[in-house]
Amino acid sequence: QVQLVESGGGLVQAGGSLRLSCAASGRSFDSYSMGWFRQAPGKEREFVANISWKSGEVTVYGHSVQGRFTISRDNAKNTLYLQMNDLKPEDTAVYYCAAAQALYSGTQGHDYDYWGQGTQVTVSS
Numbered sequence: 805q806v807q808l809v810e811s812g813g814g815l816v817q818a819g820g821s822l823r824l825s826c827a828a829s830g831r832s833f834d835s836y837s838m839g840w841f842r843q844a845p846g847k848e849r850e851f852v853a854n855i856s857w858k859s860g861e862v863t864v865y866g867h868s869v870q871g872r873f874t875i876s877r878d879n880a881k882n883t884l885y886l887q888m889n890d891l892k893p894e895d896t897a898v899y900y901c902a903a904a905q906a907l908y909s910g911t912q913g914h915d916y917d918y919w920g921q922g923t924q925v926t927v928s929s
Contacts, residue, residue, distance in 0.1 A: 806830035806903050806918050813899060813923030820891050820927075826884040826901030826920055834858050834879040837909040839916060840886045842897035842925075851911040852899070853886065862908055868894070891927045898922040 812824040826838070839854035853875040856862035860877045874887040884901055902909075902916035909915045 806833065806836060808901050808903060808918055808920035810899065810901050810920045810923040813925045815926045815928065816891055818892055818927055818929050821887070821889045822891065822925060824886040824888065824899055824901075824923060824925070826886075828882045828884070828903065833882040834877075835905065836903040836918075837906050838875075838877060838884045839902045839904070839909055839911075840875060840884075840899060841902060841913065842895075842899045843922075844894075844897040847897075849900075849913055850897070854909055854911065855884070856908045857906070864911065866911070888925070891925075893927045893929045896925060896927050898924050 807829045809827045816822055837857045840852040841849050842852050843849045851866045853865045855875045863875050872890045876885045900922045901920045903918040904916045
């Protein structure tokens with residue numbers, strides 16, 4: 805089992821950057837593939853990015869963040885990151901990290917076994 809805690813959210817102007825972190829507790833962080841999702845008020849949860857287990861060789865991004873966001877992991881620190889650049893007002897949402905006990909996880913919420921509590925990101929225009 806793994807517990808996930810996100811941090812790094814906040815208020816930023818359009819065009820700015822933020823880096824989200826997701827600290828994992830428990831054993832064998834590198835045995836989990838990881839993902840980021842987001843949910844804006846009144847909207848469905850949206851896939852943002854995921855990364856495969858171990859060295860994280862495989863990464864996949866949602867269409868709306870491709871080229872602006874970068875997912876990465878530091879297994880020595882049991883931490884997942886999401887570097888967000890060129891932020892837009894439509895990126896405003898609660899961002900969640902998630903873990904799956906699999907080599908690679910998909911882009912749907914039901915592909916994941918564990919979830920964090922979320923961190924708010926607000927982008928002003």
